[in-house]
Amino acid sequence: MVLKLYGLTTSTKTRSVAQVCKEKEIPYELITVDLRAGEQKLPAHLAVQPFGQVPVIDDDGFILYESRAIGRYLAAKYANQGTPNLIPTNPKELAFFEQAASIELSNFDPHAYGVCFEKVMKARRGLQADEAALAKHLEALNAKLDVYEVILSKQKYLAGDYVTLADLYHLPFGTGIEGLGYDVFQKRPNVARWWNDISNRPSWLAVKNGA
Secondary structure, three states: OOEEEEEOOOOHHHHHHHHHHHHOOOOEEEEEOOOOOOHHHOHHHHOOOOOOOOOEEEEOOEEEEOHHHHHHHHHHHOOOOOOOOOOOOOHHHHHHHHHHHHHHHHHHHHHHHHHHHHHHHHHHOOOOOOHHHHHHHHHHHHHHHHHHHHHHOOOOEOOEOOOOHHHHOOHHHHHHHHHOOOOOOOOOHHHHHHHHHHHOOHHHHHHOOOO
16 A cells, blocks of 8 residues: 555645655655644544644554654665665664754754744744744754754764764754745855755655645
């Protein structure tokens, strides 16, 4: 059976899972869940995602939600096809991957999400951005990317010398920030090199405007 991906083309996390499918050459069927219409809160969806969120996958009856968990599952199950080592198997390389994944989740995502929340998600609801909160997120994000600059001066990607899920997970919100006109990547040469590399991967270009 073809993998079923339940989500929405404008959903950052749906696009993240779609990109992993592209990297691993996994055919999938996107089944739209209309968030504005509240379909994610209907009983049928709550039966597979009790928090009423997207994405969800159905892999021949195996149901899984949470985008990072889905990405890890797909990278592990289809380890022998598509882009190799999205999750390394060597113990030391795996440890560096887990370190990089933690960096993205703890240091990048909260502030990148915060910027997009203030400028994009609030606007969709007809709300004004909290400019003080926005400034704090941008200040924090820039400080974190100063550390990224140091890390990436020593290696090509966040976990070492080849791309992993830890790099790819930066793309949805990072692309959103770029689209808002904030220069957080290009003013740091090593971060710029890394960002230009990952943001121009064919897998991301294929889904960035819709999974």
